[in-house]
Amino acid sequence: MISYKEPFFILETQSLTYAFKVMETKHLEHLYYGNKLSHDDLENLHTKLTAKARGVVDYSETEGKDVPLDLMTLEYSSFGKGDFKLSPLEVKMPDGTFVSDFIYHKHELINGIVPSDKLPTAHDGSDQTKSLIVTLKDTKFDIYLDLIYTIFFDSDVMTRRVVMRNHSKKSISIRKIMSMMFDIYGNHYEMLTLDGGGIKEGQKHITPVSYGTYINSSSTGISSYKHNPGVILLEKGTHEDYGNCYGFNLIYSGNHYTAIDQSSHGILRVMQGINPSFFEWDLKHEQSFETPTVVMTFSSKGLNDLSHHMHHFINHHIIPRQFKDVVRPIVINSWEAFYFDFNEKKLLNLAKKAKHLGIELFVLDDGWFSTRNNDLSGLGDYDVNTKKLKTGIKGLADKIRHMGLKFGLWFEPEMINPNSKLYQKHGEYSVQIEGREPSLGRHQLLLDLCNKEVRKYIIDQMSEIIDEAKLDYIKWDMNRYMTDVYSKHIKNQGMFFHTYVLGLYEILSTLRNKYPNILIETCSSGGNRFDLGMLIFGPQIWTSDNTDPIARLSIQKGMSYFYPLSTLSNHVSLSPHEQTLRKTPLHTRFNVAMFGVLGYELDFKYLSKTELKIIKEHILFYKMHRHELQFGDFYRFNEDDPYHMYYQVSKNDKHFYGDFQILTLPNPNLEMLKLKRLDKDKSYHMKSINQKMTLDKFGHLISHALPIKLNPNKFLFRLLTKLKMLDNAIEDVTLSGTALMHGYKLKQQFMGTYYNNQTRIMGDFGSQIYIIKESS
Ligand code: GLA
Secondary structure, X not given: OEEEEOOEEEEEOOOEEEEEEEOOOOOEEEEEEEEOXXXXXXXXXXXXXXXXXXXXXXXXXXXXXXXXXXXXXXXXXXXXXXXXXXXXXXXXXXXXXOOOOEEEEEEEEEEOOOOOOOOOOOOOOOOOOXXXXXXXXXXXXXXXXXXXXXXXXXXXXXXXXXXXXXXOOOOEEEEEEEEEEEEEEOOOEEEEEEEEEOOEEEEEEEEEXXXXXXXXXXXOOOOOOOEEEEEEEXXXXXXXXXXXXXXXXXXXXXXXXXXXXXXXXXXXXXXXXXXXXXXXXXXXXXXXXXXOEEEEEEEOEOHHHHHHHHHHHHXXXXXXXXXXXXXXXXXXXXXXXXXXXXXXXXXXXXXXXXXXXXXXXXXXOOOOEOOOOOOOOOOOOOOEOOOOOOOHHHHHHHXXXXXXXXXXXXXXXXXXXXXXXXXXXXXHHEOOXXXXXXXXXXXXXXXXXXXXXXXXXXXXXXXXXXXXXXXXXXXXXXXOOOOOOOOOOOOOHXXXXXXXXXXXXXXXXXXXXXXXXXEEEEOEOEEOOOOHHHHOOOOEEEOEOOOOHHHHHHXXXXXXOOOOHHHEEEEEOOOOOOOOOOXXXXXXXXXXXXXXEXXXXXOHHHOOHHHHHHHHHHHHHHHHHHHHHHHOXXXXXXXXXXXXXXXXXXXXXXXXXXXXXXXXXXXXXXXXXXXXXXXXXXXXXXXXXXOOEEHHHOHHHHHHHOOOOOOOOOHHHHHHHHHOEEOOOOOEEEEEHHHHHHOEEOOOEOOOXXXXXXXXXXXXXXXXXXXXXXXX
């Protein structure tokens, strides 16, 4: 519901209220964002100033109208009229000054969303989605700012963006324009961000906010894994299940920026939008500029609840409608199996084994085109390498489909290798500056998406392959940051980054509309472009090139602050792991990957029969529960034990709990399993999975337990390892929700003294999954 009760604007979702008012001066004062509020309270939520403060500038000395803007919590601000808090705007006005003064002009209430011309926005999907446009006008020039608000009632989420319209006679230049600004009282906040890098995406950091400006941004050209665009502002003391927190994320895949500014007088200002660094946008007479959309929400119940708002919103209003609630297929991806070294025979062999194990979609990754036998050449070309693929992509796709698998293909459409046919023909398609040696990233350059001809080239080339091979899936990769940015197709180079992103969105939406049913998984060397902009086009993202389950624990957990499990693509790969050389149990690799969209990325020929049998069981298990594992509510646990991590996913009456042991401690503590989100009065059956072990788990120690002495280096031991599995302890109890939430005392872990089939064997990197179902 959105209502206007002069002078108040009230935006309400299921359990939250957002309110602001038009002040006497016609500036907008922000009043409230929090739990649902009675409208009667609105009268008393404004800032109460009874005395002149020292050192402030009044907006106007006119009787009854003098307002020290610096002391107000404002809804959006201008620059140069007395608000000295960090400004959301830096605009060179028609008179050459940077001074603007935007005040209330009019407003409009709208059913549903307000569509955008060029930028991706959330879709409604519910008749309770309502929008509000509040138009502000500069007091001197015919320049307008439309503040666009949309409420997504069912998700407890709202979105904000602004459009600047220049109806003045002269051009103006925008150097900074934030999508939203949010002012609150308080100096007791912290800022949660996800930072990292390649193969260490999504690492959570909490920074105390003190006086000054705290920035989370990217200037790489993409959202980047250096700093994900999502930011949470949390009150000190807030944790996973307790406390007040505000979440912000941007539907944008380019240079983003969030600033949290703690100013004097205890006002804290948050703003989010396009990174103003290296940005300058010329806005001519009658032109308008639209910012990307900010997604925001609040919870008084801690970070898990805040994430659930975001997750619901993404599953219902961000990902393409045709994938809403649609379970995602289990993938076998060729990359870590073969890298560039494959031929049709190898691929078909892999597909055949995958099919036998229950896998549903075969994805041919990099290396299928042009001279692409390593990463030195070929990007930009689309001719199939028939030395590797005798019957072309179509031939391969047909054969794979004939086996009963779906078929998908890897592309890196935004790139060109200097060593490629395309470069020889159209070197000018690449992004570089004349007279400067361009910096290469993975031996490649960027294609200039500011150029219409380039956009058409990509769409045409991709369409041809999609049509020919009737692709079911596309992996859309992007493997370098932007440098040497210049395009002769734009006048002001300060417009490059944003024009590139608009070009990318144009290509993606053209292909999305043309092929609505293709499942697009986006990727950028893993999670280097994990953002809401990309999720508008493809419902899942390759979370990280790091598939080591122990490394993945914190990566997936980090991403879960903003993104639901249905968006996290997770693969099981071989051990020791390619990036860490860590040896991990197959069960743990699956147990981590199953919290999201499961896939495999390995050559099955390196696995034993026993391991293949286990994989088959894992896949069967995943298929039985995948709806819950992809679309359930994910719960994180407070990190009070560095040696363990716990995941829980819950949907309706089913719950899955993952207990991951990062390192074994000698003589370990006794442990409790403490579930969340159960109904205290209901009864539940909880059962763990019997994760049988092979003999080699115990190595030479086994000889102490058996009547015959076995040497682990000899044939008999190896044979028995293949044939004989040892049981692991199972928990199988029926208990009330109250008991399970209070904490269930688990069976003791192996303590180096004794083993029988009731001893819980976890070991280093061990894990256990518990299924909890309502029992009648
Ligand atoms: C990137 C991706 C990988 C793989 C390779 C192929 O690194 O993240 O998954 O597709 O490119 O070159």
